[in-house]
Amino acid sequence: MPITIPYRDASFFNRIADGSLADVAYEISRVYFGDTIPDEALVGLVQSAFPFDTPVHELDKAKKYVLELFHGPSLAFKDVGARYMAAFMSYFSQKLDREINILVATSGDTGGAVAMGFHNVEGVRVSILYPKNRVSDLQEKQLTTLGGNIQAFEVDGSFDDCQAIVKTAFLDSELNKIVSLSSANSINIFRLIPQSFYYIRAYGQLKQFGSPLVFSTPSGNFGNLSAGVLAQRMGLPVRKFIAATNLNNVVPNFLYSGIYEPKESVSTISNAMDVGNPSNFVRLCHLYGNDLDTIKQNIEGYFFTDEETEEAMQRIYQQYNYVACPHTAIGIRGLDNYLDKDTQVCGVALATAHPSKFKPLVESILGQPVDVPERLAHLANRTKQVIAIPADFQAFKESLLQTVS
Incomplete structure (x- = not known):
């Protein structure tokens, strides 16, 4: 971890968040690296890394969105x-x-x-x-x-x-x-810093509505959520994070009880989240000064069974004509749970993978064919x-x- 997290005020994020993912990457990289990398080289590096963007997809105007993180070559947020x-x-x-x-x-x-x-x-x-x-x-x-x-x-x-x-x-x-x-x-940390970019990019696309942002992050090893918290600690305006998990629910349980109890992972249909002892839990706590009250003020946890995940996938498709992979469905369902009690926010669920990566499973649950992009087919x-x-x-x-x- 950096010794200190560089802080920037709201005007900084209002200025940079309207740019592309590569533009955001350039600005945040300059904050962390200073003149370690010459400016011309830095521009080239971020442009080569990000020939794609991370758009938000509207489910309910000004209320509920999906941040699509699967437009890169492997069709996943990674x-x-x-x-x-x-x-x-x-x-x-x-x-x-x-x-x-x-x-x-x-x-x-x-x-x-x-x-x-x-x-x-x-x-x-x-x-x-x-x-x-x-x-x-x-x-x-x-x-x-x-x-x-x-x-x-x-x-x-x-x-x-x-x-x-x-x-x-x-x-x-x-x-x-x-x-x-x-x-x-x-x-x-070289993985974590860039994952903060798309939280900032989402803010740029949704700040027009003037509502506080809530991010619901499907979580396994908790690097993705930690990256959002890193952006928040830098100054990005975020009301709340939702830690949405499957039955590997050690962090939601911790948020409820205050006791962290790692356990052996269990196999689920949202397999990328099958982690029983997430490595980034220590980092997540560190970002909030290891203060339980501060952690609970900023993060709310929900977990769902495979049956609840399947129900969410079906409802999302029926209600929005949107095909979600099981991980994304957990993120959306967690967001829905939160929005039931806080309606004065703009909610963003992270879509972590293209549904075609789980083609047989998604097709069996939805009863609909899923197209596979050529770069995967x-x-x-x-x-x-x-x-x-x-x-x-x-x-x-x-x-x-x-x-x-």
């Missing part, structure tokens, strides 16, 4: 952080005389976004760990079929097991003497290339050293 990180790591790696090895654990979308963002980036190798049989078919294709500098590890365990292996790797002195390690998970017939390992750090370490030798 593209924003992964592409920014890839651009900047490529820039800095040119100044090094050694290869950077990026480790990333994924519950679904992170792996695909990182794989596509870093594919063929010179001076960088990527190792992606994902839980066996716990990601969708198209998610798996995204992270296992590119080859080159991208290596996928299929772990016989849960996402929490994958995450534990990655964390252990960073603490292993022998491994770190041999390879230069970095992370592309949201534990890396072309992966369907590719053969996956993986190294299968048990949920054991030593097994991963040995396999990793073989791939980099």
Whole structure:
């Protein structure tokens, strides 16, 4: 984390938020980096990272919106952080005389976004760990079929097991003497800072209504929500955040009881949120000074079963003719719960992935065909290339050293 969070007043956000996602990225990057990166280079980096935008989609004018974060190459919100990180790591790696090895654990979308963002980036190798049989078919294709500098590890365990292996790797002195390690998970601040950009971009699109903003964020490892809080701490006007989860509900339970009790993750239809011990919980608390009252004033938590998620997907389609993936549906349902008691706000639910990434599931729930964009459809017939390992750090370490030798 930065030693201090740079603060800017409302006039700053009113000025920059009307720009594109790349424009917002440039302004916030200047705040954090100062003159570390020459201005001309910085402009090029953010433009290469963000040839796409993050538009809001109206559900109920001036009342309820969906912030669509799936317009990047992997069709998921993780593209924003992964592409920014890839651009900047490529820039800095040119100044090094050694290869950077990026480790990333994924519950679904992170792996695909990182794989596509870093594919063929010179001076960088990527190792992606994902839980066996716990990601969708198209998610798996995204992270296992590119080859080159991208290596996928299929772990016989849960996402929490994958995450534990990655964390252990960073603490292993022998491994770190041999390879230069970095992370592309949201534990890396280089992922978190860019994810704050689209909260600011949403503010720019909705400030015309003059209502306080409430963001409902589908949450698993809580990097996405932490990024919104980071923007709020910088000065972005936000009334409230909603932590919307599936049955992996340790944070909503904490907000209710004040007691944080991690537990083993359970498998749900919103698989990218199946996290029983979110890494960013510590960071989230830190951003609010580890003060429970302040946390509860700013964040409200809701959680939903698979049945409630399916009901939300059906209702959203019937009411708004909008097809939502299960994660997005949880975000919208959490927002609806909040709007039942606070109607004087403009609510924004984050759409974290395109529904085609969960095509069989969405079609079975809605009874409607889901079109698959070409940039995803072309992966369907590719053969996956993986190294299968048990949920054991030593097994991963040995396999990793073989791939980099």
